[in-house]
Amino acid sequence: MRGAAGGVGTAAVQLAHAMGGHVTALARERHAGALRALGADEVLDYGATAAERTGPFGVVLDTVGSELSRYRRRLARDGRMATIALSASSLAAIAASSVHGARRIRALSADPGTAVLRDLADRVASGVVRPVVDSVYPLADIASAHRAFERGGVVGKQVVAVAGERPNPL
Structure with a gap:
């Protein structure tokens, strides 16, 4: 793999x-x-x-x-x-x-x-x-998430939390 x-x-x-x-x-x-x-x-x-x-x-x-x-x-x-x-x-x-x-x-x-x-x-x-989440970033700090991804130091996914957003039901 x-x-x-x-x-x-x-x-x-x-x-x-x-x-x-x-x-x-x-x-x-x-x-x-x-x-x-x-x-x-x-x-x-x-x-x-x-x-x-x-x-x-x-x-x-x-x-x-x-x-x-x-x-x-x-x-x-x-x-x-x-x-x-x-x-x-x-x-x-x-x-x-x-x-x-x-x-x-x-x-x-x-x-x-x-x-x-x-x-x-x-x-x-x-x-x-199980989903593997390396870290959760607030939307306001999305640049830090991007920098961490570029460094290649994550295991799993990074999550960007969008406060106040609700999924649009289909």
């Missing part, structure tokens, strides 16, 4: 663990304890671990979007890689993986069906998957 300490990554670590997967998280070393607490079996420091020294993996979930071809080579023979971060280079890597070999990269769809959403809701309600 590349980008394991982010908002999507922390949810994916928990889901993979709950589904019986052996979870290897790639993130900053300082996030290792939090990721292990969420269910990661191994945590590799992305700053100190070359892609070539990892794997093989049956599945790689990528939330970063760079170096996809490099991590694709770390897949087991019929492994699969999914990314949620699309760029011109990631699209080229996805296209190349469709043509060359069994190790495939795909973009992850953001259109889950009702059954998938119901399953996720049940896992959240039962506490198997």
Whole structure:
């Protein structure tokens, strides 16, 4: 799991663990304890671990979007890689993986069906998957939230509280 300490990554670590997967998280070393607490079996420091020294993996979930071809080579023979971060280079890597070999990269769809959403809701309600909130900032201090995000020092999501706002019912 590349980008394991982010908002999507922390949810994916928990889901993979709950589904019986052996979870290897790639993130900053300082996030290792939090990721292990969420269910990661191994945590590799992305700053100190070359892609070539990892794997093989049956599945790689990528939330970063760079170096996809490099991590694709770390897949087991019929492994699969999914990314949620699309760029011109990631699209080229996805296209190349469709043509060359069994190790495939795909973009992850953001259109889950009702059954998938119901399953996720049940896992959240039962506490198997929990939202990870790093910090909450008032709207007036949104610049601090942005600076913290740029430093890369967060685990999970940052929340910006908007006082007095009420959700618009559909």
